[in-house]
Amino acid sequence: MIKSINSSGAITLSIDIPSGLFADTSSTGEIIRADYTLSFQMPKLAFFMPENDKYVGDWHILDIGLHPDYINDVKVKNYFLLKRDLQPTLKKRNKFDHKGSYGHALIIAGSYGKMGAAILASKACLRSGVGLLHTHIPKAGYEIMQTSVPECMLSIDRYDNYFSEVPDLNMYSAVGIGSGLGMEKQSQMALKLLIQNYQNPIVFDADALNILAENKTWLSFIPKGSILTPHPKEFERLVGKWSDDFEKMQMLRDFCFKYGIYVVLKGAYTCACTPDGNCYFNSTGNPGMGTAGSGDVLTGLITGLLAQGNTPGQAATLGVYLHGLAGDLAVKKTGYEAMIAGDIIEKFGKAFRKFSN
Incomplete structure (x- = not known):
């Protein structure tokens, strides 16, 4: 039949x-x-x-x-993220707040030929509501960053083309690393130094994930509560292959539990998994967001939310929801095919307003 x-x-x-x-x-x-x-x-x-x-x-x-009481009493490990569940996590702004009230983020990003990733992550971080942002870049990116993101302060690496040294971390409330970073040996050793010396959660994306995949022993000493934001292929490099999507989900839960971290597994219904194995599937987003730089935008947004004092779980779930919501607003103008990552950033303001109402 x-x-x-x-x-x-x-x-x-x-x-x-x-x-x-x-x-x-x-x-x-x-x-x-x-x-x-x-x-x-x-x-x-x-x-x-x-x-x-x-x-x-x-x-x-x-x-x-x-x-509703019956639904709430049922013990589950899987959740579907809706606006009503997330609205209470968005921090309210007070009359006497100032830029120091909203955190100081550090983005470590960019290499020769990939400075666009640093620009996108930085712009997204600033649009998250963070009070202050430094972006650490190689020397070659100085002029383009100063011109493209004047609101961002810069920390300049001693090397021209790639990341090789960790800046003083004492002033930062959150760090995001990986967008356009490259895989140079000096960059790998600098990443190792970062995760050994920074005690707060770090947001890892892109080449930072690829470096971890090549040095899996380092996973055991990344700060607890850190947020990894892989797409499926990056996640496969970290954990190995799976036979079906349900096995993938179990590997995701096991990975988060083993290392005490959060993983945002990107895709349709992006899944944010917690160290205790809870999985939160996102309800926003569309196929037009499968475009170069979209992940850099998400990294910047989550880093900015984390810097403002949100817990890693709040930053991850709120970040994926707002990112998808901005994409849903952008697609009304661009359509799926013509959407680019910058279109998502341009809709952050409208996304925050729609989310708050």
Whole structure:
């Protein structure tokens, strides 16, 4: 029957979950390929797995009247991030606050030919609401950074083309590293020095993750509560291959628990996983955000939120939600194909306003 329905060419509507699809483990055998799925009360974990996209189609939730107390009492490890859950975490601003009230972030980014990544991360960090930002860059990036991001203060490396030394860290409330960093040996040793000497959580992205993947013993001494923001291939380099998306999720939980860190696994329904194994799937974002520099924007945003005194969990979940929301606002103007990373930053202000209301 399933084969017949799938080959019929008719629009297919599944109720609760497509027939043949398991909710919380990888599925085998014949499965209905639904165009639409109407699920009762809560989305199923399977809906967030890339391997099931061809079966679930567009899904929507039907409220069947379960009592809120019953829902809240059920012990779960998976959550779907909605605005109402995150709004209380956005810090309110007081009349007598000043730039010193909103944290001082450090972004370590850029190398010869990749200064655009440092610019995007810095602009996004500043748009997060952080009070002060220093960006550490190689000498070759000085003029472009001063021109492109005048609000940002610069820390200049002694080398022309890549990161080789850690600046004084005492003044910073959060550090983000990796955007456009490169893989030079001096950069790798400087990263090792950073994670050995900075006691607060660090946001790792891009080449910082690739360096960690090549030096896995260093993972054991990165600061607890740090936030790693890999795309699936970067995550694979860190943990190895998986046979299906559910195994990937278990490897994600195990990795976070083992090292006491947070991982933001980027993609559709970006998943923020905590050290205790809770996974928060994002409800914002769109395919247009799969573009060069989008991850650098997220790194800057999360670093800025962390610098303002948010916990790592708050910075990670709020960051992915606002990042996706800005992308959803941007796509209305650009469409999927024409969106670039800078379009996301341009919509941060509107995203914050929409989120706050």
